[in-house]
Amino acid sequence: MADLHLDNVSKSFGTLEVIRNVCLDVAHGEFIVFVGPSGCGKSTLLRLITGLESVTGGRIFIGGVDVTQVRPSDRRVAMVFQSYALFPHLTVAENIGFGLRLAKRPAAVIRQRVDAVARTLRIKDLLDRKPGQLSGGQRQRVAIGRSIIRSPEVFLFDEPLSNLDAALRVLMRLEITRLHNRLQATMIFVTHDQTEAMTLADRIYVFNQGRIEQSGTPMDLYNSPSNRFVAGFIGSPAMNFLPGKVEQTGDHMMLKIGSTRLRLDQSFTSVSHREISVGIRPEHLRVVESSAGHVRAEVEIIEELGAEVIAYLQIEGISDPITIRLPPQRHVVPGQQVGVRFASEHFHLFGSNGTRLC
Amino acid sequence: MERSALYWRVVLLAAPVTVFAVLVIWPLFSSFFYSFTNWNGFNPEYDFVGLENFAKIGSDRLFIGAIINTTIWMVAAILLPTLLGLALALLLDSKVPGGPIFKTLFYLPICLSAVVVGQIWIWIYQADWGLLNTVIRAVSGSSFNYAWLAKPDTSLGSVIVAWSWQQTGLSMVIFLAGLTSIPNDLLEVCEIEGASTWQRIRIVLIPLLTPATVVVVALSVINSLKGFDILYIMTGGGPFHSSDTLAMHMYNESFKKYLMGYGSAISVVLFLIALTIIRIYFRNLKKVDEIYG
Numbered sequence: 001m002a003d004l005h006l007d008n009v010s011k012s013f014g015t016l017e018v019i020r021n022v023c024l025d026v027a028h029g030e031f032i033v034f035v036g037p038s039g040c041g042k043s044t045l046l047r048l049i050t051g052l053e054s055v056t057g058g059r060i061f062i063g064g065v066d067v068t069q070v071r072p073s074d075r076r077v078a079m080v081f082q083s084y085a086l087f088p089h090l091t092v093a094e095n096i097g098f099g100l101r102l103a104k105r106p107a108a109v110i111r112q113r114v115d116a117v118a119r120t121l122r123i124k125d126l127l128d129r130k131p132g133q134l135s136g137g138q139r140q141r142v143a144i145g146r147s148i149i150r151s152p153e154v155f156l157f158d159e160p161l162s163n164l165d166a167a168l169r170v171l172m173r174l175e176i177t178r179l180h181n182r183l184q185a186t187m188i189f190v191t192h193d194q195t196e197a198m199t200l201a202d203r204i205y206v207f208n209q210g211r212i213e214q215s216g217t218p219m220d221l222y223n224s225p226s227n228r229f230v231a232g233f234i235g236s237p238a239m240n241f242l243p244g245k246v247e248q249t250g251d252h253m254m255l256k257i258g259s260t261r262l263r264l265d266q267s268f269t270s271v272s273h274r275e276i277s278v279g280i281r282p283e284h285l286r287v288v289e290s291s292a293g294h295v296r297a298e299v300e301i302i303e304e305l306g307a308e309v310i311a312y313l314q315i316e317g318i319s320d321p322i323t324i325r326l327p328p329q330r331h332v333v334p335g336q337q338v339g340v341r342f343a344s345e346h347f348h349l350f351g352s353n354g355t356r357l358c
Numbered sequence: 359m360e361r362s363a364l365y366w367r368v369v370l371l372a373a374p375v376t377v378f379a380v381l382v383i384w385p386l387f388s389s390f391f392y393s394f395t396n397w398n399g400f401n402p403e404y405d406f407v408g409l410e411n412f413a414k415i416g417s418d419r420l421f422i423g424a425i426i427n428t429t430i431w432m433v434a435a436i437l438l439p440t441l442l443g444l445a446l447a448l449l450l451d452s453k454v455p456g457g458p459i460f461k462t463l464f465y466l467p468i469c470l471s472a473v474v475v476g477q478i479w480i481w482i483y484q485a486d487w488g489l490l491n492t493v494i495r496a497v498s499g500s501s502f503n504y505a506w507l508a509k510p511d512t513s514l515g516s517v518i519v520a521w522s523w524q525q526t527g528l529s530m531v532i533f534l535a536g537l538t539s540i541p542n543d544l545l546e547v548c549e550i551e552g553a554s555t556w557q558r559i560r561i562v563l564i565p566l567l568t569p570a571t572v573v574v575v576a577l578s579v580i581n582s583l584k585g586f587d588i589l590y591i592m593t594g595g596g597p598f599h600s601s602d603t604l605a606m607h608m609y610n611e612s613f614k615k616y617l618m619g620y621g622s623a624i625s626v627v628l629f630l631i632a633l634t635i636i637r638i639y640f641r642n643l644k645k646v647d648e649i650y651g
Binding site: 074085101 | 541543544546547548549550551552553554557561562565566568648649650
């Protein structure tokens with residue numbers, strides 16, 4: 001298995017630039033996730049790596065070899081499509097062995113390899129069926145089977161779980177993780193679902209408008225987002241953003257949120273007198289008695305998820321509701337007046353242009 | 359159901375049902391009825407002859423010839439436009455320069471009536487100054503003046519070529535629509551897996567065009583069964599019945615020899631053949647639906 005290196009890759013469709021000077025490295029055996037909103041260019045980048053689209057600028061290296069001008073079939077990559085892309089007229093066995101059949105490998109070899117892959121993916125009893133007779137999860141396994149049978153250098157997954165229901169998506173996530181552990185292959189997985197990104201990735205690249213916003217391990221991105229976009233994109237429920245202002249009062253820096261002033265520690269000195277955006281994750285907010293909070297709020301909606309409760313609260317003087325993650329035993333009801341306390345050590349401060357201040 | 363709604367349903371359905379009954383059901387049952395008579399088409403007096411007309415069919419040398427010709431006509435009239443239409447669709451789908459112009463040109467003949475097509479090809483086949491012989495003479499340098507439509511060996515084949523020329527455009531358009539409906543992902547799998555052009559056509563495109571092929575074949579079957587007018591214009595079934603099909607034979611017996619009872623019996627046989635083909639078609643359509651949805 002090989003490493004992948006993108007050197008200043010860009011792609012335009014006419015005057016529309018969809019990938020802008022992307023540089024990235026994927027180490028041998030790494031599981032990389034490209035995540036970002038729809039239209040951010042992540043799937044296009046995957047297609048550039050595959051060779052299904054040609055780059056406008058830059059170079060692509062797989063295993064140290066420049067494959068920028070190489071045909072897709074000679075790049076030793078395999079791709080699993082969102083639609084599964086199974087041939088409806090071929091059986092499961094024929095779909096899995098499709099690449100070997102094209103390569104004119106002997107029928108006995110194809111059968112042997114297909115059997116081995118089917119055992120790995122636990123679909124041996126489905127080999128004689130047509131794709132139309134399979135469930136979504138089974139089709140997904142077949143599509144993965146077709147990709148692994150050729151032992152490619154790099155596996156590329158283009159939103160492969162998007163068409164599955166929530167429960168099956170969790171199961172398939174585990175399957176893909178197991179597969180990666182077993183094959184120790186280089187895998188690149190594209191998704192717009194940050195939960196998939198967090199649970200699958202060794203490292204995540206967050207894309208926005210054709211650019212890499214940030215890369216790092218899932219916890220790096222969660223704990224230290226480099227800008228407001230990443231902070232808002234990574235994490236579910238999403239980070240809360242409150243309008244705030246940093247002011248200097250004597251020796252101390254104070255953060256004003258609504259009518260409340262909070263004392264900040266010394267690290268916030270560089271942001272005096274700025275209109276800022278204060279990011280705080282739902283688990284770093286506490287619901288207390290209305291008189292004991294930093295701010296007063298009214299409970300608007302409650303989502304009881306069993307292991308936790310997600311509460312949406314409306315703070316006085318702030319238009320957007322905030323989200324709080326609560327333990328299940330913390331009982332609040334819609335319409336209740338409560339106080340909210342902030343854990344200021346978990347604040348993420350962003351400037352008006354979205355860049356992280358500290 | 360509200361009374362007025364029911365009333366309007368009955369009224370609105372009555373018109374098409376009446377037209378269908380008068381123009382299709384009634385002539386159909388009339389044919390069945392007259393096939394058991396010796397009616398000549400004019401005289402109100404006729405006798406029931408039982409199965410005599412059908413018994414006569416078995417010993418009718420011209421009927422046997424017409425069956426053979428109909429089989430050749432149908433097989434060729436299905437295969438040629440289908441294969442040529444598929445080849446043109448694959449070619450034009452590969453973004454050849456001037457594609458839209460070629461598509462229009464190839465589709466144009468289907469817009470012409472069979473009479474016009476027949477007359478064009480009569481001129482092309484004309485022995486002395488027809489385009490075909492003129493080209494052959496120019497290429498070979500000989501004084502070639504073969505009468506394509508006047509020779510029993512080539513009359514039916516010549517009409518089949520004219521028919522295919524007209525029908526290929528329709529097949530091509532249906533195959534082009536079929537190619538457009540093939541998901542791009544599947545073609546990209548071919549690209550990633552390294553399929554050659556021939557492998558892509560053979561293993562992927564042609565099977566995935568099955569739904570389109572079913573439509574093309576169905577239309578070809580229906581059109582070829584109805585294929586009377588172009589034969590009538592170009593050869594009239596001749597020379598020496600060499601291009602007589604069942605439809606042509608039925609016409610000759612009914613309207614030239616005034617044997618309406620016997621002609622009706624031939625039409626009943628033609629109806630049963632059509633019914634069998636349509637039954638086979640629908641059985642296969644079900645299988646296609648199961649695979650391709």
